[in-house]
Amino acid sequence: MATHDHDRHDHDHDRPDSIPVQHGSAPAGPGDVPSRAPGPVRDDHELIAAVPYITRYHPQQSLVVAVLREDRIHAVLRADLTGEPAGPGTGTGTGTGTGTGTGTAYLAGLADALTDQCVTFGMPMVMLLGYGPIELVRAAVVTVGQALRAAGLRIGRIIRVGDATADVLDEHGNPVRTFTIDPQRRPAWAAGPDQDRVVYASRDAVAALVAPVVGDDRVDMDAATAAAWSDLVTLRARFAQSARAADGGEALQAELRSAGDTAVWGARYDTARGAGLYDDDVAWLALLLAEDVVVDDALPGCDGSAAEIALWQDVTRRAEPALAAPAACLLALNAWFAGHDALAIAALDRAQHEAPGNALARLVRASQQLGLDRKAVRAMLSGG
Structure with a gap:
């Protein structure tokens, strides 16, 4: 696994290095602090469409935690999930990026970092979205989900986002429903000055800037x-x-x-x-x-x-x-x-x-x- 990006972040645990978590906020003009997205997230399709619009790029091999205030996204936390899937008994493994691995130690640290950030927001509802192979996503959503629930947070939805389809997962990371992703879908609130907001193909595309x-x-x-x-x-x-x-x-x-x-x-x-x-x-x-x-x-x-x-x-x-x-x-x-x-x-x-x-x-x-x-x-x- 690799780094996380965020819009708040890291501390230490029993893991290779501190784990950075990227935060993303809803659209805002210069100097504005969006406490919530301009409009509600009404269904799974709109939730998937909203994430890249907020982060400004399409997540890949990532775990995203969308923190909700009522029915609106308040902030998005994103962490890398790169490398080999973490299976039972897998150690810290090897990975790329800053202090990352693919095993239980990294996932435990990731869970701690993300949970700490969610708790600081003081909002009880989150959504988990995993981007990547089901095996990789399952290990992450199970570990992070357990930590979030233990901290008193409620997980409204767990979704694995693929290239063309998405799976709604149960708390064990098992698919319970699959649906087709509409690549043209945009958040209903993406209008006005924000309608032309650039969404980059990947995090690497942003780094190239x-x-x-x-x-x-x-x-x-x-x-x-x-x-x-x-x-x-x-x-x-x-x-x-x-x-x-x-x-x-x-x-x-x-x-x-x-x-x-x-x-x-x-x-x-x-x-x-x-x-x-x-x-x-x-x-x-x-x-x-x-x-x-x-x-x-x-x-x-x-x-x-x-x-x-x-x-x-x-x-x-x-x-x-x-x-x-x-x-x-x-x-x-x-x-x-x-x-x-x-x-x-x-x-x-x-x-x-x-x-x-x-x-x-x-x-x-x-x-x-x-x-x-x-x-x-x-x-x-x-x-x-």
Whole structure:
């Protein structure tokens, strides 16, 4: 088995590593916090149709827990189910991804993580949906289902979702009814501004949105980054003597902060008017974002707008990979504000891959996982 994504998450148990759980929330505009989906989930067909609409991609080899408030989806938790099915007596097995396996230890940890998250929502009703072979799904829904019931949660429905058909399962993971999936079905509440919401083919397709550029684009950015490094060395050399003399580097830090503010402002201005950034601009901006104060000064401008997402996605992809984490964090924050949880998670994964100890990435991920009010966080950052 592999990771979980979510929109709240992990802790430890007797398992290989902490198990990440992806949260997804119902459609929302920038800064809004959807406490529930815009409309009710009326039947199994609509439940299946709603999940990818909320997560923004079609789950594969996954276990999904839909948390309901009354008859509306409040949040979606998703966890990977990849690898060989876990059978009786199977050990931790082997798997791919972050701290994952295919046996009872992993499933026990998965059950604990998902149950903890569901309990924090304070809502008694959940639905379980498994994506993948019946053997794989059965092991997961039985283990997780037992943990959820033990915690006092009621499971309204257990469904295994296949390519063309779906099975309603009993608590032991055995099919009791099969029905055909309508691939064109959309939630009845998918209308208005959300009717054109993009649903990606897979989680990998979302991850590709923040992947580093390659080929000629990478070659061009490498050259631009080398030039930017030369400029930065020259800038630091200019202030080296004064730093040694008296001010402890304060003049240099002030200059870097000023240069960073100018670079961020210029990038935002150009992006907002539809102009792309030159390679030199991206390289210089990425270098300056290595200064914490430049990132701090950029935070108040994060508003979840399409322009903000486009800017930081562009910088995340084009920056030297080792320098991409700050831009990825700014992208994650904006995506979260916009209700695009899958993109936010992908950006955080990229940030923590490039810089495992990045404090802003940990903070943004914790805010998302704890279900903090996006609108309140955004107002706090902007001083509103």
